[in-house]
Amino acid sequence: MLPRTQGVKMSNFNFLVCSFIFLQMWSFLLVAAEDDSSSEVKIEVMFKPMECSKKSKRGDLMNVHYDGYLAKDGTQFYCSRSDKAGHPQWFVLGVGQVIKGLDQGMNDMCPGEKRKITVPPSLGFGKEGKDPVVPPNATLVFEVELYSVSKGPRNMEAFREIDLDQDKSLTKEEVKRYLKLDYERSGTPKDDAFYDKIMEDIFKKNDLDVNGLITSKEYNVYQHDEL
Numbered sequence: 026m027l028p029r030t031q032g033v034k035m036s037n038f039n040f041l042v043c044s045f046i047f048l049q050m051w052s053f054l055l056v057a058a059e060d061d062s063s064s065e066v067k068i069e070v071m072f073k074p075m076e077c078s079k080k081s082k083r084g085d086l087m088n089v090h091y092d093g094y095l096a097k098d099g100t101q102f103y104c105s106r107s108d109k110a111g112h113p114q115w116f117v118l119g120v121g122q123v124i125k126g127l128d129q130g131m132n133d134m135c136p137g138e139k140r141k142i143t144v145p146p147s148l149g150f151g152k153e154g155k156d157p158v159v160p161p162n163a164t165l166v167f168e169v170e171l172y173s174v175s176k177g178p179r180n181m182e183a184f185r186e187i188d189l190d191q192d193k194s195l196t197k198e199e200v201k202r203y204l205k206l207d208y209e210r211s212g213t214p215k216d217d218a219f220y221d222k223i224m225e226d227i228f229k230k231n232d233l234d235v236n237g238l239i240t241s242k243e244y245n246v247y248q249h250d251e252l
Contacts, residue, residue, distance in 0.1 A: 066130045067143040071168075077135035081174045083119030087131060088173040088223075090114070096143065096164035103158070113172050115226045122230075124149050127167060134171045142167045175207045184244055195239040200224050 081087060090113045093103035105114050116122040118131060126144025134140065144165040146152070154161040175183075187195050187203040204220050231239045 064145040066126050066148060068130055069141040071141055072139040074135055074137040079174055081118055081132060081134045085118050086175045087118050088113045088115055089169055089171050091167050091169040094166045096166050112222055115223060131169060136171055136173050139170045142169060193241045197224055197228060200227060
C-alpha cells in the first residue's frame with residue numbers, strides 16, 4: 026500500500042497527464058474544424074418552391090442575396106443587403122466570379138429557393154483568408170436566397186438572341202430588351218430602374234474596353250463556343 030503522500034502525488038500526476046491529453050485532443054479538434062480542406066461543400070435546403078421549371082447551371086446569370094458567416098463563432102463578414110446599396114448580387118455561375126464553394130453550392134437551385142451552404146477553407150479563402158474579415162483556414166457558412174436565373178448573358182445561344190442586328194456585339198439597348206423579355210416570360214416583370222441596374226452591372230463587368238459594347242470575345246467566358 027502506498028503512503029498517503031505518495032498516493033496524493035500519483036493522483037496529481039494522473040490528473041496532469043489526463044489534462045494534457047484532453048488539451049491535446051481539444052487542440053486537434055479545433056484545428057480539424059478550421060482546416061477542413063478535404064471536405065466538400067455541404068448544402069442544406071431551407072426552402073424550396075413547389076414549382077421549379079428552371080434550375081441553375083454553369084453559365085447561368087444568377088441574381089441572389091447572401092450573407093456570409095464564420096463557422097467558428099458565427100461572426101458575420103458579409104451581407105449583400107447592406108453592400109452596394111442593398112441590391113441583390115449578379116454573377117455568372119461556375120466561372121469564378123465567386124468563391125468555388127458558392128459556385129458549387131448554388132448549382133441546381135430554383136428561383137425562390139433558400140439554402141444554407143457550408144464551405145471548407147479549400148473552397149473558400151484558403152490558407153490566406155481575406156483581410157480583415159476572414160482569417161486563414163476558415164470554414165464559412167452562407168445563407169443564400171436565389172431570386173432569378175436566366176440563360177446568360179454568357180450562353181452563345183443567348184448572345185444570338187440578344188444581338189438583334191447580328192453584328193456580333195451587344196448594345197445596352199439590346200441587353201435591356203433581352204432582360205425585360207426574359208423576366209416577362211417568367212411572369213416576374215420589373216420596372217425600368219431594375220433592368221437599368223442589371224445592365225449597369227453587366228457592362229461594368231464585361232465591357233472591358235469601356236466602349237459601350239460587349240463583343241463576342243468579351244461575352245464568351247468559356248472561349249470555346251463559336252458564334
